[in-house]
Amino acid sequence: MKLYESLAAEVEGQVARGVLLEGERLPSVRQASQRRKLSISTVLRAYSLLESRGVIESRPQSGFFVRARPRVSPRAAEPAPALTLSSEVDVSRLVLSTLRTIRTQGAAPLGSPYPDPAAFPAARISRYANAIARSRPVSVLDDLPPGNPQLIRQIARRYMEHGVAVDPAEIIVTVGATEAINLCLQAVARPGDTIAVESPTFYAMLHAIERMGMRALEVPTNRRTGIDVDALRTILASQRVAAVMVMPNFQNPLGFLMPDGRKRELVALLAEHGIPAIENCVYDELYYGDSHPCPLKTWDTRGLVLHCASFSKSLTSNYRIGWALAGRYAAQVEKLKFLNTLSTPSLPQLAIADYLQHDGFDRHLRQVRKGYAQRARMMAAAVLRFFPAGTRVSEPQGGYVLWVELAGGVDAMRLYARALEHGITVGPGHMFSARGSWTHCIRLNYSYPWTQATEDALRTLGRLVAELA
């Protein structure tokens, strides 16, 4: 292929891939010649060839522009991913595929794990960010691990207000709770180790275990009171477990609030064995009851509880700011943070610190909680009304997801696939186990405003379940 032909083919390829869109200007002949070290005449010949093929057009005094009809972006054009399930469950692939169908198909977001972003005070937080960005340069040096000191102080204050005395020195700011969970797990266990988890398990825990090449041991979990401490005691008596990962408050997907007595018992059991607990507390601020729930951290006197949380569910997901209270592992987690992503971005940390100090986080939360608590009841009632008899639903005490056990052993992946044809997504139970449990369950998101469309979607789902039974 001659030089001009190869340049023409390259440009045509970039148009086909959506890198260059209709009406966009190509680099000028002079620029292209300089940057590619080609002669002016070679570039001109390439552009003429593209013109003759109808890919670009020249406009007098302006240059060359893409003429081709707009291609849909390559991402959007991807076919919906095939959602078959191999016998060996690759949870992360399943989860990512499921999330993508929500994104790419504009389906009703019942399958989404994320809260409705319209409820976040995004504009207010952005105003703080903007004021900072306009007033002074922000250096990465100000926010090296463990993180921005102002934000760390605000986080510690919030725990104090809820009655948990946290040493600011054990707080490490992270990229969402996901990074916090990963770093904590890496700090306390090694590849090949066994990690005890709830069942069903929030899949982020399974991802962390998968990422590190560890093994998940699923412990029986009560729908109302959480992980079975007695069952765990029996397990610990007979086999080595490197760590326990739980969501004591408003577990995803079950929504339970572990009673304080149980939490104390769990912390005591683990302290006795010297086993660290990683608790994921991202929903703690979204309680429906009278007061903020206590994390396991409340009873941790030995620094064995690694507590992970984030602002992404309660305040804003625009920046994905999370943190770990890493107890006796704080120095190790801090170092792993530095190795993993160097530092958490500065401006978002500063903006959130300013918001927490000066704005109405509690007011925002009161409003959100009220809406979620109300919709929890509406969603449960609608499911029981539209789904076949024998359907069971959870009774979430916080958060914004409902767990539904389908009647008649209907496979959730089959329901998922059928629902998708109607533009509806659900969270298949398959995502919540590494050993293929919970295949007859789905998780539904009720964080979005309740509309006729929500009700229609639930009615459709109910009909599909009946057909599949």
Next chain:
Amino acid sequence: MKLYESLAAEVEGQVARGVLLEGERLPSVRQASQRRKLSISTVLRAYSLLESRGVIESRPQSGFFVRARPRVSPRAAEPAPALTLSSEVDVSRLVLSTLRTIRTQGAAPLGSPYPDPAAFPAARISRYANAIARSRPVSVLDDLPPGNPQLIRQIARRYMEHGVAVDPAEIIVTVGATEAINLCLQAVARPGDTIAVESPTFYAMLHAIERMGMRALEVPTNRRTGIDVDALRTILASQRVAAVMVMPNFQNPLGFLMPDGRKRELVALLAEHGIPAIENCVYDELYYGDSHPCPLKTWDTRGLVLHCASFSKSLTSNYRIGWALAGRYAAQVEKLKFLNTLSTPSLPQLAIADYLQHDGFDRHLRQVRKGYAQRARMMAAAVLRFFPAGTRVSEPQGGYVLWVELAGGVDAMRLYARALEHGITVGPGHMFSARGSWTHCIRLNYSYPWTQATEDALRTLGRLVAELA
């Protein structure tokens, strides 16, 4: 200890740790009683005790406030970390300690690896972010790995303009180049593997190798032309190397630009052996010459080059948005990204995409490059003038760091410690090797405006070197 005493001790501890600052209000008696499930009288007794100790004071109709003199924040109060070097170099600890002294001591930033943030168009980018945050809710679902489609298109366009045809499908947006490098390395090699690197090596590469439990093999590197391809060829003939990590353009710390012929040769050699190359191209936009340098990716026909870059050095470090062009490993890197940090924050991706599409990135870069090129000469001249005879300096072709080989075998850590006493930091050569090479070299940052203080600091450094020689 009685309940009220323990509450009082806890509050006093939070004041001492700087969680509560002078003049800040304590939770009201009613709040504290509800949240801690203590009686009103217990809280009142605790607060009275604190009042009698002079820690807090009550203000009529307002509540209780911290009275104690302001404590310096616990972070700021940390003593300067001891910077001794064990025989087995723990590069990441050394680097983090060094960076912290820059942050905490307000020293002249000659030791900083980051560009002067005052040169970034932070306010302009923030304006785009603000406009987005005010206009619509942004969902995590829009920006799942590989990343925001608009930003991915803008990144691909930029490569196209520089003459590199990139398939947008191989771009994965990450938390800075650090995450990109980590994920790429994890995708191509396993713990225990040997990774060939330049010598001196940019320490971020060593961190990635350390994080994965791999071994770094330091290959001779020419100060002007980069990694010695012939030496590498000899190594590959006799031992297994899982990957090669290089910075072909404006390497940190040497500043060289690998000639295109050498790059082609390197890509061909690795293709012949089927060995992937990870290239760190964070400084590519900061060239002093006529045109944008070519990355190794330019000659990669087999998808074996994993190219990592970021906006943090060229546009803004406020958000830490980086990316990988992961070639044939794109699917694997995308999955690792999902496992590592779930997704890169949305709002920053959208804001940068808007800036790239509508604003003056090239204008900004022209100005920055001109300043860096000029200061590169000024810094080199000043070092040669103030440092003892026999000092050698690099000739950076881009970026913003100068590499200085101290005369008389002066140990850079000793210079570092002495300089710190004068409020000056330098980048000790020890950071650039896992086997303790380059201990007589330092790296100096010249991205900041040149002032009398810069010249004074260099004069002081020169005097200290002479004293230590």
